[in-house]
Amino acid sequence: MKKGFWIKKILAILLIAPIAVLAMGGMVMWLWNNTLPDLLGVKLIGFWQALGLLLLSKILFGGWKGRGGSWGGRSRWKDDWKAKWQGMTPEERQQWKEDMRRRCSTWRNPGTKQQEAEDAEEIR
Secondary structure, X not given: OOXXXXXXXXXXXHHHHHHHHHHHHHHHHHHHHHHHHHHHOOOOOOHHHHHHHHHHHHHHHHOOOOOOXXXXXXXXXHHHHHHHHHHOOHHHHHHXXXXXXXXXXXXXXXXXXXXXXXXXXHHO
């Protein structure tokens, strides 16, 4: 990559980032002030409080994972399990299903030995 490319990219980020922060803070403030006081009877908020709310919601609900996290798209563990499942033979898959049925049946119905025996008999 050329040096000029990186200079343009850094300048673009330095220009776009503050505009994005201002726009998002303004949007949160506008939405709060035009929605929640009428619905819930809360006080109006200022710009800095709106930015604080935005940051708090990012910490509580968004995390710092970036794209493809637990809510944003396919998770890596899904891909890992899919690859593992496809690598299993039909017998291994059946054994895994039986093990999970056995484990989950005791979780659904704790302490029911009769149910466990019936489930084991059904699997055989």
